[in-house]
Amino acid sequence: xxxxxxxxxxxxxxxxxxxxxxxxxxxxxxxxxxxxxxxxxxxxxxxxxxxxxxxxxxxxxxxxxxxxxxxxxxxxxxxxxxxxxxxxxxxxxxxxxxxxxxxxxxxxxxxxxxxxxxxxxxxxxxxxxxxxxxxxxxxxxxxxxxxxxxxxxxxxxxxxxxxxxxxxxxxxxxxxxxxxxxxxxxxxxxxxxxxx
Amino acid sequence: xxxxxxxxxxxxxxxxxxxxxxxxxxxxxxxxxxxxxxxxxxxxxxxxxxxxxxxxxxxxxxxxxxxxxxxxxxxxxxxxxxxxxxxxxxxxxxxxxxxxxxxxxxxxxxxxxxxxxxxxxxxxxxxxxxxxxxxxxxxxxxxxxxxxxxxxxxxxxxxxxxxxxxxxxxxxxxxxxxxxxxxxxxxxxxxxxxxxxxxxxxxxxxxxxxxxxxxxxxxxxxxxxxxxxxxxxxxxxxxxxxxxxxxxxxxxxxxxxxxxxxxxxxxxxxxxxxxxxxxxxxxxxxxxxxxxxxxxxxxxxxxxxxxxxxxxxxxxxxxxxxxxxxxxxxxxxxxxxxxxxxxxxxxxxxxxxxxxxxxxxxxxxxxxxxxxxxxxxxxxxxxxxxxxxxx
Numbered sequence: 001x002x003x004x005x006x007x008x009x010x011x012x013x014x015x016x017x018x019x020x021x022x023x024x025x026x027x028x029x030x031x032x033x034x035x036x037x038x039x040x041x042x043x044x045x046x047x048x049x050x051x052x053x054x055x056x057x058x059x060x061x062x063x064x065x066x067x068x069x070x071x072x073x074x075x076x077x078x079x080x081x082x083x084x085x086x087x088x089x090x091x092x093x094x095x096x097x098x099x100x101x102x103x104x105x106x107x108x109x110x111x112x113x114x115x116x117x118x119x120x121x122x123x124x125x126x127x128x129x130x131x132x133x134x135x136x137x138x139x140x141x142x143x144x145x146x147x148x149x150x151x152x153x154x155x156x157x158x159x160x161x162x163x164x165x166x167x168x169x170x171x172x173x174x175x176x177x178x179x180x181x182x183x184x185x186x187x188x189x190x191x192x193x194x195x196x
Numbered sequence: 197x198x199x200x201x202x203x204x205x206x207x208x209x210x211x212x213x214x215x216x217x218x219x220x221x222x223x224x225x226x227x228x229x230x231x232x233x234x235x236x237x238x239x240x241x242x243x244x245x246x247x248x249x250x251x252x253x254x255x256x257x258x259x260x261x262x263x264x265x266x267x268x269x270x271x272x273x274x275x276x277x278x279x280x281x282x283x284x285x286x287x288x289x290x291x292x293x294x295x296x297x298x299x300x301x302x303x304x305x306x307x308x309x310x311x312x313x314x315x316x317x318x319x320x321x322x323x324x325x326x327x328x329x330x331x332x333x334x335x336x337x338x339x340x341x342x343x344x345x346x347x348x349x350x351x352x353x354x355x356x357x358x359x360x361x362x363x364x365x366x367x368x369x370x371x372x373x374x375x376x377x378x379x380x381x382x383x384x385x386x387x388x389x390x391x392x393x394x395x396x397x398x399x400x401x402x403x404x405x406x407x408x409x410x411x412x413x414x415x416x417x418x419x420x421x422x423x424x425x426x427x428x429x430x431x432x433x434x435x436x437x438x439x440x441x442x443x444x445x446x447x448x449x450x451x452x453x454x455x456x457x458x459x460x461x462x463x464x465x466x467x468x469x470x471x472x473x474x475x476x477x478x479x480x481x482x483x484x485x486x487x488x489x490x491x492x493x494x495x496x497x498x499x500x501x502x503x504x505x506x507x508x509x510x511x512x513x514x515x516x517x518x519x520x521x522x523x524x525x526x527x528x529x530x531x532x533x534x535x536x537x538x539x540x541x542x543x544x545x546x547x548x549x550x551x552x553x554x555x556x557x558x559x560x561x562x563x564x565x566x567x568x569x570x571x572x573x574x575x576x577x578x579x580x581x582x583x584x585x586x587x
Contacts, residue, residue, distance in 0.1 A: 017537070041534060047560060054511075054541055054567035057574070061530060061542045071531040 001031060003169050004191055008081060008107050011165065011193055012036060016078035019103065021065050021095075022085035025049050026058030033058070066090045069098045077103045084189075086110040087143040093155060096194075105164065105195040112168070114148030114184040133188065149184040156194065165193035198267055204280045205272060206238040206263035206287055211303060216336055220298075223326040223488075230312060233337055234259045234296040234303030238279060239287035241341070246576050248291045248343045250334060250370075251275065252351035252358035255426070255482050256474060258302035261294035262287075277557040284566045289573055290347065295337060297330045299323075299481040307477030308409065320406025320477055327354075327489045331361045335369065348372035348572045352554035353521065354482070357489050360529065363506040364491050372572045373506075374565075376513045377554040379525035380499050380532070381490040386520065389429055390483040393422035397476045406477050415476045420467035422479055427466050432517035432550030492532075499532035506533075509575075510540040511568040513561070515553040541568070 001009075005028045012018060014036040020029050023042025026049075032038035041059045044050050053060035066089060080103030082095070087110055089095045099106040111134060112118075121129035128138040136143065147155075149168075156163055168187025183190070201207045211234050220228045236259045241248060251261050253274070262279035264272055279285045279292055296304040299322060303309075307322040338346065349370045351359040356378025363373045379386075397403060400418030404411045431439075440459040455461045495501035510533050514526035523544050533540040543564045547553040553561070 039537065039539075041540070050543055051563055051567050054543075054564060055570060057571055059539055059541050061534075061540070062544045063542075071527070073535060076535070 001027065004083060004109050004189055005031070007167060007169070007191055008083070008109070009036070011107060012038060012079055014038070017076075019043070019072070019077045019080045021080065021082040021099070023049070023053065023058070023060065024083075026053035026056050026060060028081070028083070029053075029058045030056050065095060069095075069102060072102045074101055075104055079103055079105055079107060081107045083107075083109045084111065087145050087147070089145060092145050092147075093159070096155070096161070097159070100161065100194070100196045105193060107191070107193050109189055109191045110147065110152070111143075112149055112184065112187050112190050113146035114150060115188050116185050117188075119185075149187065149190050152190065152192065161194050161196055163192060163194055165191075167191045201264055201267075204282050205276065206280050208267070209236055209238065209260075209263035209265065209273075211236050211259055213303065214337060214340055216333075216340075218336070220329070220333060220336070222323050222329045224323050226323045228298070228305065228323065231298060231305035231333070232303075232309075233298070233305075233333065234300075235337065236260055236263075236273075236294050237341075238262055238292045239290050241291040241343075242576075244577065245341075245343050246345065247289065247347050248293060248338075248341070249285060249572070250338070250346050250349045250362075251279070251285070251292060251294050252330075252334070252349065252355035253294065253297065254351070254353035254355045255479075255486070256470070257355065258300060259294045259296040259304075260302070261292065275555065277555070278562075278565065284562055284569055285350070286569070286573075290569075293337070293341065293343075295334065297325075298333050299325045299478060299485070301475030301478040306475070307406070307481065308475045317409045318477075319409060322477065322481065324481055324484050324488075326485055327357050327361045328365060328491075330485070331358055331365055334358070334362075335366055338369065344369065346370040346372075347576055348374055348569075350374040350376070351378070352376040353378055353551065354486055354489075357486075361489075361491060363508050363510070364502055367505050367507040370508045371575050372511065372568075373508045374511045374513070374568055374572075375526070375529060376565075377515055377518055377521050377526070377551055378529070379521040380492060380529050382487055383525075387487050389425060390487055392425050393483055394480055396421035396425070397480060400476075403476065406480075408476070414471070416471045419471040419474060419476045419479060420464075422476075423470040423474075424463045424467040427463060429520045430551045432519065432548060434517055435548045435550050435552075438548055499528065500535040503532055503536045503538060506536070506538055508539075509571070510538060511571075512540060512542045513545060513554075513564060514542075515545050515547045515549070515551070515561075517548055518551045518553060520551040 018038050018040035020042040023044050029040045029042050043061050043063045045064050050060050080099040086092050118129040168183045169189045214233045217230045257274050260273040262273040262276045281288050296302040299306045301308045307318045311318045349359045349362045356375040359373045359375050397418035400415035402413040403415040443458040491502045492499040512526050512530050514523040530542045545561045547558050549556050
């Protein structure tokens with residue numbers, strides 16, 4: 001299992017109710033259902049991923065998260081998860097608000113644009129960073145709202161969001177002790193557990 | 197005459213008649229002392245009778261889901277695209293049951309069948325039956341077939357409403373519920389279209405207050421108009437534009453009221469054909485069953501409450517250009533199921549065909565539907581023993 005998903009599953013208590021926004025092929029939900037008796041739903045928009053979820057027996061709802069989550073009731077889930085999708089949302093702040101409304105707590109992962117490689121790419125080449133991990137050019141990228149760890153934490157302060165846990169992994173989703181020394185420079189993927 | 201049916205067809209099939217003599221209490225307060233259901237089955241029921249799928253029909257459907265009644269039958273059953281060996285509802289794996297609902301006009305007890313008390317056709321005296329009444333009669337049929345629990349109940353449109361009702365009324369008797377292009381209740385607009393159809397029929401001079409059989413008359417014009425109105429709601433604006441546009445039959449205006457646009461003659465043709473193949477009283481009754489369907493009404497108007505006791509897994513499918521039962525209506529069902537904490541998946545199929553799309557083998561639809569049926573097959577309890585030939 002991907003290391004970020006492994007970190008997340010450790011944060012989910014057995015027997016709880018989970019909503020996974022942008023659930024991909026359902027790997028996390030499938031794992032949680034089998035190993036932690038978690039009941040959950042994934043929201044997804046990609047057709048192949050939806051079919052993969054159906055084949056895996058994962059509850060998947062075809063839905064564009066950008067259209068809002070108004071039909072889901074307040075605090076109706078123990079945890080709302082969003083992995084690697086925050087940067088493609090039209091309004092990340094609004095979706096975080098919605099996640100905190102629906103879920104008692106939320107787990108969010110996103111690529112850190114403050115990583116030294118992104119910083120040096122822009123500083124030295126004067127061009128928007130393109131890498132194996134973030135392979136798109138500026139005009140065709142689905143990633144329209146990049147942020148850094150610092151940016152995210154400032155949003156949390158402004159919106160009165162409590163950070164329960166934070167960790168970082170590298171772009172291969174590995175956990176390295178030295179990433180934690182200087183996360184905003186060295187960490188490539190941020191994993192946050194937040195509540196209100 | 198062809199000498200064989202396609203390899204992926206269930207082939208030549210025959211309907212069977214099932215007679216029931218235990219009275220059926222109906223929602224309207226009346227009861228049917230005895231009734232008969234016309235049924236077709238395909239595939240083989242396994243030894244522990246756990247691979248059975250019930251397919252419920254929509255407004256104008258019937259028991260003839262798939263295959264041919266004779267070698268010179270021009271068209272197969274109404275859902276032949278989805279049912280057969282190797283097809284999405286694979287008759288090599290599943291035992292598939294289709295029936296003509298009560299009040300129908302294709303052999304089951306209904307307005308055009310004799311009332312056992314009088315010997316004459318029921319006509320308008322046949323009770324207005326509801327979706328819940330149908331489901332009750334379908335449960336009796338399941339008893340008769342020895343099927344304690346369906347592997348799945350599946351339906352599109354009004355058929356999807358029956359599948360939903362099954363999950364509410366008989367939670368232990370189905371493992372999967374597949375609801376396609378349906379709604380949990382009709383909108384005012386839906387009821388409005390139904391009322392236009394009913395007025396067209398009842399105002400036809402040939403209708404004779406529903407007693408047209410005795411007069412050897414058929415309210416053909418009314419039924420044709422009803423079908424034309426209905427047919428418009430089955431297609432989408434885009435679909436109609438794509439198929440007909442403003443195409444003209446003779447390429448120029450004739451400055452009279454004869455049909456000149458292709459869409460006019462298409463609708464007339466569809467209406468004509470339907471008016472000779474369907475019964476007007478059944479059409480009235482079916483539209484009323486649609487209007488009355490509202491399972492949430494018994495639960496304080498809360499669909500989540502209505503679904504609280506359901507135990508099966510749900511799959512809901514809608515089509516983007518369906519405006520009769522739009523994706524929004526399917527999402528209402530999905531939201532209620534999530535609210536009630538039930539297992540549910542939902543897919544919204546991009547298609548230009550409007551409501552009719554549920555009958556069309558659109559590639560992504562078939563892929564999604566196939567994945568759903570894969571789960572239905574996976575949830576059949578593993579059994580020892582040899583398959584049973586069904587009677």
